[in-house]
Amino acid sequence: MNRPLVITDCDEVLMHMVVPFAEWVDAEHGVLFRIEDASFAGALKRKECGTPLEASEVWPLLDAFFRKEMGRQYPIAGALTAMAAIGAQADIVVLTNVGPEHQAARVEQLALHDFHAPVIGSRGGKGEPVRRLIEEYKPSVAVFIDDLPGHHTSVAQEAPDVWRLHLVGEPAIADKIAPARHAHARIDDWTEARDWILARLAENIPAPSPALAEKD
Incomplete structure (x- = not known):
């Protein structure tokens, strides 16, 4: 068997993942990630103005995190x-x-x-x-x-x-x-x-x- x-x-x-990712986008990209659920939709906002990131901007950040920052x-x-x-x-x-x-x-x-x-x-x-x-x-x-x-x-x-x-x-x-x-x-x-x-x-x-x- x-x-x-x-x-x-x-x-x-x-x-x-979400906590290290949130710390990274804050420190390196001036983006706040409000952890409300497992979805990234609407959770990423620019610190300066509070504007949500467009969907087209989210994947490049995730891709960069997994390419360069998995050690976090x-x-x-x-x-x-x-x-x-x-x-x-x-x-x-x-x-x-x-x-x-x-x-x-x-x-x-x-x-x-x-x-x-x-x-x-x-x-x-x-x-x-x-x-x-x-x-x-x-x-x-x-x-x-x-x-x-x-x-x-x-x-x-x-x-x-x-x-x-x-x-x-x-x-x-x-x-x-x-x-x-x-x-x-x-x-x-x-x-x-x-x-x-x-x-x-x-x-x-x-x-x-x-x-x-x-x-x-």
């Missing part, structure tokens, strides 16, 4: 210790929406913290890449971890047998993001999350499929 598989996001699950990121409390325990029981793949162009840098970033796992830099909904991973690994059981509710809906549609854990490891935004409707659990503490994941691996049964009438 093949090993279990855990597919995890990185930003706000394994590594802090630091691990979520307990995340990498939990991953070490989980890795003894399962294969781990990091599925991150930084895009293919930043995939190698993400591998290097995590390796600096002694975390070594395959990394996939994707774009858009994560349901399809999760389904492809399930087809590739053929795991005995699989768990998906992400901070964004929409990805849980996407995975529920494309790979409904995968257990889905909604985890927001950044305290600055955790209380601003409602639990994902299509996740099986919402846990923001990595000690508790580790125990929940290990329990799913030990049970070794497919996840129950939720109704998908409502989308996040």
Whole structure:
């Protein structure tokens, strides 16, 4: 029988992102990032006048951060210790929406913290890449971890047998993001999350499929 598989996001699950990003755009670009939720829409404003940045200005800042400033990121409390325990029981793949162009840098970033796992830099909904991973690994059981509710809906549609854990490891935004409707659990503490994941691996049964009438 093949090993279990855990597919995890990185930003706000394994590594802090919005706080280091906010500090960087403030110091280097004169831009304030008001952390109200996980969306960047309308959250970036010029310090001098308070004018929101245009959508066309946001991605270049994110791209520059991931190209040059990933060293500012630091691990979520307990995340990498939990991953070490989980890795003894399962294969781990990091599925991150930084895009293919930043995939190698993400591998290097995590390796600096002694975390070594395959990394996939994707774009858009994560349901399809999760389904492809399930087809590739053929795991005995699989768990998906992400901070964004929409990805849980996407995975529920494309790979409904995968257990889905909604985890927001950044305290600055955790209380601003409602639990994902299509996740099986919402846990923001990595000690508790580790125990929940290990329990799913030990049970070794497919996840129950939720109704998908409502989308996040």
